[in-house]
C-alpha cells in the first residue's frame with residue numbers, strides 16, 4: 001500500500017512547515033487529493049493516525065479535499081469529468097483526453113498552535 005509512504009510524506013511536510021512557523025502542535029491539516037493521483041483518500045485517512053503518532057501532528061484532524069478529474073477532448077474540445085478509466089470523449093468518442101485537473105496531491109492548509 002503506497003498510501004503509507006504518502007501519508008508519511010504528508011506528515012513530514014506538515015511538521016516541517018509548522019516548525020518553520022514556530023508552531024508546537026498541528027491541530028488540523030488539509031490535503032488535496034485528485035481523483036487521478038492514484039491515491040485513495042480512505043487509505044490515507046487510515047494511515048494518518050499511525051503516521052502522526054509522536055509527531056507535531058499527534059491528535060490532529062485530517063481533512064481531505066477530493067478534487068474531481070477533469071479532461072478535455074482533443075477533437076471537439078468538450079470538457080468532462082474523468083477518472084483513471086476514462087479514455088474516450090463522451091460526445092464524439094475521440095481517444096486521448098487531455099488531463100486538466102485531478103492529479104493534485106498536496107498539503108493545502110495547516111492549523112498550528
Ligand SMILES: [Zn+2]
Pocket residue numbers: 073074075076077078089090091092093094
Ligand atoms: Zn469529443
